[in-house]
Amino acid sequence: MLRSPISDTAAPHCRNITASWPRSLATSTSNFQLTYLYDLSLDANLWLAEMAFTPRPLRDLWLLYTVLTILLPLSNAVQPQQLLRPALDASSKRVAVIGAGAGGSFAAYELRKLADEAGIPLNLTVFERASYIGGRSTTVNVFDHPAYPIELGASIFVEVNYNLVNASRDLGLTVRAADHARPRESDESIGIWDGKQFAFTMKDSYSWWNIGRLLWRYGMAPLRTQNLMKEIVGKFLRLYEEPLFPFQSLSEAAAAVDLLNTTSSTGEAFLAANRISTLFSREIIQASTRVNYGQNLGLIHGLESIVCMATDGAVSIDGGNWRIFDGAVKAANADVKLATTVTEIVRGDDGTIRVTSHPSDELDSPQSIDESEFDEVIIAGPLQYSGISISPPLEHIPDEIPYVKLHVTLFASPHQISAKYFGLDGKKDQVPETILTTLPEDLDLGQNPHGVGPAEFWSISTLRTVDYSVVKDGEEQHELHYVYKIFSPERPTADFIANLLDIDYPESTGSVITPHANTTIGDLPETEISWFHEKLWHPYPLLYPRVTFEETLLAPGVWYTSGIESFISTMETSALMGRNVAALMVQLWKKQEESKSSSPLLSLKTEL
Numbered sequence: 001m002l003r004s005p006i007s008d009t010a011a012p013h014c015r016n017i018t019a020s021w022p023r024s025l026a027t028s029t030s031n032f033q034l035t036y037l038y039d040l041s042l043d044a045n046l047w048l049a050e051m052a053f054t055p056r057p058l059r060d061l062w063l064l065y066t067v068l069t070i071l072l073p074l075s076n077a078v079q080p081q082q083l084l085r086p087a088l089d090a091s092s093k094r095v096a097v098i099g100a101g102a103g104g105s106f107a108a109y110e111l112r113k114l115a116d117e118a119g120i121p122l123n124l125t126v127f128e129r130a131s132y133i134g135g136r137s138t139t140v141n142v143f144d145h146p147a148y149p150i151e152l153g154a155s156i157f158v159e160v161n162y163n164l165v166n167a168s169r170d171l172g173l174t175v176r177a178a179d180h181a182r183p184r185e186s187d188e189s190i191g192i193w194d195g196k197q198f199a200f201t202m203k204d205s206y207s208w209w210n211i212g213r214l215l216w217r218y219g220m221a222p223l224r225t226q227n228l229m230k231e232i233v234g235k236f237l238r239l240y241e242e243p244l245f246p247f248q249s250l251s252e253a254a255a256a257v258d259l260l261n262t263t264s265s266t267g268e269a270f271l272a273a274n275r276i277s278t279l280f281s282r283e284i285i286q287a288s289t290r291v292n293y294g295q296n297l298g299l300i301h302g303l304e305s306i307v308c309m310a311t312d313g314a315v316s317i318d319g320g321n322w323r324i325f326d327g328a329v330k331a332a333n334a335d336v337k338l339a340t341t342v343t344e345i346v347r348g349d350d351g352t353i354r355v356t357s358h359p360s361d362e363l364d365s366p367q368s369i370d371e372s373e374f375d376e377v378i379i380a381g382p383l384q385y386s387g388i389s390i391s392p393p394l395e396h397i398p399d400e401i402p403y404v405k406l407h408v409t410l411f412a413s414p415h416q417i418s419a420k421y422f423g424l425d426g427k428k429d430q431v432p433e434t435i436l437t438t439l440p441e442d443l444d445l446g447q448n449p450h451g452v453g454p455a456e457f458w459s460i461s462t463l464r465t466v467d468y469s470v471v472k473d474g475e476e477q478h479e480l481h482y483v484y485k486i487f488s489p490e491r492p493t494a495d496f497i498a499n500l501l502d503i504d505y506p507e508s509t510g511s512v513i514t515p516h517a518n519t520t521i522g523d524l525p526e527t528e529i530s531w532f533h534e535k536l537w538h539p540y541p542l543l544y545p546r547v548t549f550e551e552t553l554l555a556p557g558v559w560y561t562s563g564i565e566s567f568i569s570t571m572e573t574s575a576l577m578g579r580n581v582a583a584l585m586v587q588l589w590k591k592q593e594e595s596k597s598s599s600p601l602l603s604l605k606t607e608l
């Protein structure tokens with residue numbers, strides 16, 4: 001039996017991919033729209049996308065890229081061999097990156113690229129507390145079988161998230177439609193459940209019938225939302241380019257692109273101010289903010305609400321999104337210290353930084369301490385969860401902010417989702433394969449962070465089917481099992497799962513998801529639940545309205561990527577911040593070099 005208990009860390013991966021240096025990480029953004037929809041199944045994305053987007057093919061860029069990759073080697077062939085540029089400084093820059101998620105791996109990736117371009121010798125060390133690379137982007141295998149990896153954390157990015165898209169391409173990874181494995185057995189692909197009824201359901205995302213129904217129900221709201229989203233995404237993408245990139249202050253950069261008016265109010269107020277109807281906001285946009293961020297429009301700020309609707313071309317990496325970050329770290333040619341926790345950072349008077357680390361499973365053992373000296377340190381994960389003590393205190397100490405508490409429950413079962421649970425007549429009305437949720441019309445939970453309401457879960461997705469072999473009467477038999485993912489603020493009880501799948505569960509009390517439940521999915525028989533994996537995450541912050549964001553440079557030599565999470569919290573934005581910090585650092589090194597050569601006695605340290 002392949003069943004696993006609730007875990008705090010995902011299982012280690014066997015990760016072997018060939019990493020090659022990216023030909024071009026930075027590309028023009030003009031043809032791109034940035035999109036962020038998370039954990040909707042792809043159908044949800046396609047559906048919302050249908051309302052929200054005009055597709056923007058990358059064909060021109062691909063063509064340019066292909067032509068360049070053919071022509072460049074030819075042009076090199078007829079030129080004399082280029083001499084390597086001399087190093088700016090004889091001694092290597094020693095950089096520690098703490099955390100190998102999207103932010104840390106992209107910081108390392110970009111640093112190596114920029115340092116190589118500038119001829120700066122770089123000695124890069126990546127510390128990662130977990131035994132795997134990827135952070136909140138990680139997979140588990142159904143039945144522990146490598147043929148069935150499924151995302152436990154960040155599951156989707158979009159073809160126009162160009163940091164991720166470019167890296168996937170340059171690292172030779174295979175990008176697939178995020179829902180390529182969805183069974184498609186039900187005609188109903190998506191339903192919005194408010195705890196009492198399905199407020200809206202969709203059949204086939206591309207049918208004109210659906211578009212007609214959308215317009216009939218919501219009037220101009222889908223089009224208005226699309227236009228608003230495009231405008232906001234266009235502003236956001238200016239952060240990717242000079243003169244704003246790289247930006248030292250996210251608050252100033254956000255002001256410069258006129259986005260603070262979107263983060264300063266709740267999604268509800270922002271959408272109303274932009275004449276998006278309450279019906280569309282509640283049923284569609286809020287379903288999206290709930291599945292993506294576990295938050296209602298009365299809490300989450302306007303920027304994150306609207307980027308939830310930027311959903312064009314949701315994709316994931318074959319085998320797991322973590323492969324992007326794994327490839328990036330490999331390409332960075334860093335000394336990677338997995339299962340190693342940084343516990344202390346001490347900033348010396350001479351500008352060097354001492355980093356103390358331990359093997360993650362020997363945190364209490366004084367013998368296992370390792371100390372190394374660096375010139376710069378990048379903290380690439382929320383400082384509040386890092387457990388690092390820093391002395392002397394930082395000039396800018398990031399505020400501790402509340403994060404969402406999300407239970408992710410993955411499981412396999414021979415049963416389909418029960419129509420009865422949703423009050424449907426299974427013969428007439430099929431259960432949608434993806435169930436998103438919203439609040440009922442008469443319930444306004446405002447800024448309540450516990451905003452799940454009567455639905456009690458954020459989403460349930462049917463991910464795929466798997467082949468389950470059982471021995472019955474001495475013979476091996478194959479059964480088709482469905483794999484599901486539930487997002488909920490509390491741990492699902494055995495009762496809830498039994499009711500959801502209409503499983504006969506004699507101990508049932510009829511309760512659904514309850515805090516401190518004393519039964520769990522593991523209490524159900526193996527014949528009903530053939531595999532499961534549970535994980536409690538702090539996946540993203542509660543995105544209350546705000547107009548200031550944490551600094552990128554917390555103290556001389558101490559950099560921070562996670563301030564961007566209160567602005568937009570995604571793999572793409574963490575990757576952007578990783579690149580941003582790397583670019584700022586190299587800019588400073590160059591400045592230091594210039595000032596040294598103009599005044600050799602003056603050696604600048606990074607300035608705040």
Ligand SMILES: Cc1cc2nc3c(=O)[nH]c(=O)nc-3n(C[C@H](O)[C@H](O)[C@H](O)COP(=O)(O)OP(=O)(O)OC[C@H]3O[C@@H](n4cnc5c(N)ncnc54)[C@H](O)[C@@H]3O)c2cc1C
Pocket residue numbers: 036037038039098099100101102103104127128129130134135136137152153154155156157340341342343380381382385386387388406408537538539540561562569570571572574
């Ligand atoms: C369930 C879930 C679903 C999500 N869905 C999506 C999605 O579909 N699309 C999307 O774009 N985003 C999604 N997200 C959000 C996305 O995962 C994050 O925004 C992004 O991965 C954050 O990357 P990061 O590098 O900033 O942080 P992390 O991924 O958290 O990386 C930080 C790393 O630092 C390490 N670390 C921390 N402290 C120390 C220390 N003291 N020493 C050494 N190492 C340390 C941690 O172990 C961790 O690996 C989802 C997240 C979750 C959990």
